[in-house]
Amino acid sequence: MRPFLKWAGGKSQLLEHFAARLPEPIKQSKSIPRYLEPFVGGGAMFFYLKTNFQIGQAYLFDINPDLIICYQVIQKNPHALLKILDHLIFAYEAKSKEERKAFYYQIRDLFNRQAKSMDRQVYSKEWVERAAWLIFLNKTCYNGLFRLNQKGEFNVPYGQYKKPKFYDHDNITQIYQALQNTEIIWGDFTAADYYVTKDSFIYLDPPYRPLNQTSNFTSYSKGGFSDLDQQRLATHFQKWDQKGAYLMLSNSDPKNEDLNDHFFDNLYKGYKIERVPAKRYINCNAQKRGAINELIIRNY
């Protein structure tokens, strides 16, 4: 199983580092009785774990309502979703280069207009349409970004891909099955509070603390994630630690830019902090590019 969306901060490339650092009882038993992921995004870690371990009950959270709609639609109505998506793909692929671009902006408009009227609390047919539009936009927009403007409108430009790969049928089928004993919850990460128990395994992948001003181009939702939010998260990390959960958190390492930036070292003092090489780059300017580290913080 692989993520069905491209998602900024996707963790596929770091999975080997996470896998080597799973709690010992999980490695030995190959099972995770209770799994929580409060910042699920594209879900690379969840899909990896679900493929390789027996997961009892899983709880996935994200503050992005459209992302949560997608997960819920795959959980409940994958066939209806793929039917709409297939129509979109068929219409798109039959068009010329210029027409494809216009089609992208048409769907983007529909997506934004629907946002103003739809009920995001109660599951409906509109959700299925919205999920199909989001997957379509995600695969045809620039870099698979999800960015909203001040008015809350999705404003990512067209991506000019020659042949976007929209979805893989078997992958969606497997994801559908994987989501059957999974709760998918729209909310701030603190919503996880209620579900944390002793021995839960929690993987936390909050939005990166920007390495520098220019790298802060991703906004997953209105509001962003400030240093205060990082502090709020550290408080919950402690609280969940005291409840007896196993916690693993990843983030970009501010020391990539400034060796004197001890932000996370101070915030997670007393926990196990490691730095592993990430295949991301620090600068959009190719000449200034260099490999950088990712932080992995654990309470075990």
Ligand SMILES: C[S@@+](CC[C@H](N)C(=O)[O-])C[C@H]1O[C@@H](n2cnc3c(N)ncnc32)[C@H](O)[C@@H]1O
């Ligand atoms: C770095 S991404 C996670 C990427 C994910 N691990 C993957 O492999 O795709 C961070 C996610 O946190 C979500 N997010 C931002 N602020 C949040 C908050 N306060 N509570 C919960 N989720 C939040 C964003 O919508 C985004 O999907």
